[in-house]
Amino acid sequence: MQADRDQQCQPVVPGIFRASSGGQGLELVGGHCPACHRYYFPRPPRCPYCLGQVEEQGLGATGTLYTYTVVRVRPPYGLPSPYALGYVDLDGNGLRVLGLLAPESLDKLEIGMRLRLAVGQLGCDVGGAPCLRPYFEPAPPHPSQGMQPDV
Numbered sequence: 001m002q003a004d005r006d007q008q009c010q011p012v013v014p015g016i017f018r019a020s021s022g023g024q025g026l027e028l029v030g031g032h033c034p035a036c037h038r039y040y041f042p043r044p045p046r047c048p049y050c051l052g053q054v055e056e057q058g059l060g061a062t063g064t065l066y067t068y069t070v071v072r073v074r075p076p077y078g079l080p081s082p083y084a085l086g087y088v089d090l091d092g093n094g095l096r097v098l099g100l101l102a103p104e105s106l107d108k109l110e111i112g113m114r115l116r117l118a119v120g121q122l123g124c125d126v127g128g129a130p131c132l133r134p135y136f137e138p139a140p141p142h143p144s145q146g147m148q149p150d151v
């Protein structure tokens with residue numbers, strides 16, 4: 001079972017995702033500067049604008065695909081070939097983050113599509129050990145986009 005196998009792996013970078021509040025699903029973890037109200041991912045130790053302390057901040061798990069590319073050269077770190085990277089506009093905080101896209105979704109990717117965060121065993125770490133990586137997978141349309149027919 002995928003979940004059992006995933007529990008034996010460690011995140012590729014500690015602290016960049018967690019169970020969301022209430023334990024329903026996942027969220028990215030970044031930072032928020034309380035002085036100038038900017039969000040960051042990943043979380044810097046200090047705000048580059050005001051040099052204030054940046055607090056840990058859950059950044060949610062959903063967004064919209066801004067753009068993407070499919071990489072067809074030999075992948076690093078045991079990633080599948082080909083694999084896709086995309087810029088995702090996160091909901092609610094104005095951040096645009098670069099992330100992996102679900103390997104099984106390469107033929108379904110469309111700019112503007114809704115995405116949600118997932119975590120799974122994907123590739124290996126710098127030492128060659130299997131690891132958990134966050135990635136984005138296709139999600140149902142945002143409620144503001146109205147009803148969409150099932151595909």
Ligand SMILES: [Zn+2]
Nearest residue numbers: 033036047050
């Ligand atoms: Zn600041």
